[in-house]
Amino acid sequence: MTTTPGPVRAGQDVQWRRCASCGAFIYGKRLDRNRKVCPECQFHFRIPPDVRIDQLADPGSFEAFPEPGPPRDLLGFTDSKPYPERLRDAQARTGRADAVLAGRMTVRGRPVITVVLDFSFMGGSMGTVVGAAVAAAARTALAERTPLLLVAASGGARMQEGALSLMQMAKTAQAIAALREARVPVVNLNTDPTFGGVSASFAMLGDVVLAEPGSLIGFAGPQVIRNTIRQELPAGFQSAEFLLEHGMIDGVVPRETQRETLARLLTLLGPSVPELPEPTAPEGEFLLTRPVPAVRTTRETVALARTIDRPTTAEYIGYVFDDFVSLHGDRSHGDDQALLGGLARFGGQSVVVIGHQKGHDTAELVRSNFGMPHPEGYRKALRLMRLADRFGLPLIAFVDTPGAFPGIEAEERGQSVAIAECILELSRLRVPVVSVVTGEGGSGGALALGVADRVLILQNAYYSVISPEGASTILYGTAEHAGRAADALRLTASDLLRLGVVDGIVPEPPDGAHTAPHTTALTLKSALAHTLTPLLGRSGEQLVAARRERFDRFGDLDLQPVVDWENDDEH
Incomplete structure (x- = not known):
């Protein structure tokens, strides 16, 4: 409008x-x-495709693909006016043969094949020409092994082309499937509006799915839903922010930062230089491979691992990695704040990072559910594990949880299944996996991120089949004997090293990691680099075989060595 x-004076041109x-x-x-x-x-x-390209592409870098052939009226479709007449009106208004612009461009020097839908052309609807253009761009991306960016703005499938329009959903989805199988990155940017056959096909199938603030995105339009269910819709329903909260997209990115976000993603998903940061100290100063004398009781260690001031996964990520793009959602229910994850840069190597997240005050702890994930948290982790495997990126996991959330909603949504799938997926990843227990390592909720090639633990962290209080309650009928149960569980870093459950201990300052979080994080950074380096040269088959052998040996006295550290004897 x-x-x-x-009043406007004569000659004034004010828009x-x-x-x-x-x-x-x-x-x-x-x-x-x-x-x-x-x-x-x-x-x-709303903006037209050429303006969108100008905002995202490096200046002068966009080269449009040839215009697709004009759409045809294969059905002889007429509503209030014949379909050919509607097409002519849209073509005259937009100067475009159909609702799509495709081509190649660079973003901060990174090449990308791009498809942008034009909502001003019959609502950006997907007919045979749009479907063919998306599929052709995907084939070009596949042939050149160049990432594909899909920018959607559409009311859905084009009804004037009937079932042939419906078939474009399958055509575009299988084109994305070919890219997924070939490990070529696909990024979606959904804008206002993105509905129907477009949202239910290529617009939600990317490795990373982003949206503009306030964009309406969904399968059925709001009016259709109202007329069908006869209910008023909640505030913000189907907005980009609503989808983020419900785990359907990775992020809501304002227009001013879209180019930078896209450039970071293309870099993190692109070729890596397998060079990790050099350790800044001798090995014995950042990674201990022998048990250390206890300076506090087991109960005191547990209390220190739980202290509210202890560094969180988010803080370790900020200190340890050179860049980090947070990814969100399980694509089915929600975005669990107790589980953090995304793409990161570790030296010259791109990695996927996942970790339990807590907080330092009541608001943060409530928001993160005290570090106890729901099933959607573990399903988010599962999605990121598969992303790591698809692009050959090492996976680094931070473990710090009292355990998975034991609630009614969690059971209704399949907590056991979610944890089991994470454990299974980790056992088969063909990329290096390193887990580090930074605080609490509570039961299966911790192991869901702990099936790794190498497992490290901070000096004052613990890892256990059950909490001391839980063990005391079960064994003695009261939590009063938690200290006694903690001793019996052998859950300290040195105990776990003796058992072979962990491979190394990351030293902490004398009074705990929270007294010098930056120093602790730099120590951990050196330990991670030292641990990950030898794993980078191994094939996927070697990694999987060794990982399975590692976990096969636990509890099998014929396979698991018992180490007497005092006498340096292994038998």
Whole structure:
């Protein structure tokens, strides 16, 4: 909508736009400078494909593919006007043969094949020409092994082309499947609106799925839903933010940071230089491979592992890695704040990072459920494990949880299945896996991130089949004997090293990691680099075989060595 509030003198050329969200009138040139985003409320105006390309691509880098052939009226379809007439109107209005623009470009120097839908052409609907253009771009990406970016803005399948339009959902989905099998990255950027046959096919199948703020995204449109179920829809329903909360997308990215976010993703998903940070100290200073004398009781160690000031996974990520892009959601229910994950850079090597997340105050702890994931948290971890395997990226896991959440909702949504699938998936990943217990290592909820080639533990962390309080309650009928149970469980770092459950101990400052979090993180960084380096040269088959052998030996006296550290004797 273009309007000019107030009197305009002759010769004046003043363009104003009224924001559909807040009602503010915005000077056109100011709106253009602000990437078509309302400066008052951040509402994202719809933009045509060429403007989208200008905002994302390096200047002058976009080369359009040849225009697809014009769509045909194969059904002889007529509603209030014949389909050919609708096509002619849309073509005259947009200057485009159909609702799609495709080509190649670079983003911060990274090449990418790009497809952008044009909502102003019959609502960006997907007919045979759009489907063919998406599939052709995917085939080009596959042939050149170049990432594919899909920018959607669509009302869905084009009804004027009937079942042939419906078949484009399968055509585009199988094109994405070929890229997935070939480990070629696919990134979705969904904008307002993205619905129907587009959202239920290529628009939600990327390795990473992003959305613009406020965009409406879903299968059925709001009006269709209202008319079908006869209910009022909740505030924010089907918005990008709603989808993020419900685990359907990885992030909501404002227009001003989309180019940078896309460049980071292309870098992290692209070829890596297998060079890890050099350790900054002798090995004995950042990784201990022999038990250390106890300086506190087991109960005191457990208390220290649980202290609210202890560094969280988010803090370790900030200190240890050079870049990190957080990814979200399990693609089926929610985005569990108790499980953090994403893509990171570790020296010259891209990695996938997952970890339990806690907090330092009541608000953070409640938001993260005190580090106890629901099934959707473990399913998010499972999705990221598979992402690591697909792109050949090492996986680094941070373990710090009292255990998986033992609640009604968790049981209803399949807590056991989610944990079991994580354990199974880790056992078969063809990439290096390193886990580090940074605080609490509680039962199966910890092991879901702990099936690794190498397992490290911080000096004052613990790892156990059950909490001391739980063991005491079961064995003695009361939690009062938790200290006695803790001693019996042999859950300290040195105990676990003797048992072979962990491979090394990462030293902490005398009074605990929380007294010097940055120093502890740098020590851990050296330990991770030292541990991961020899694993990078192993094949997927070697990694899987050795990992399975590692866990096969536990409890089998014919396979598991028993080490007497005091006498340096192994038998």
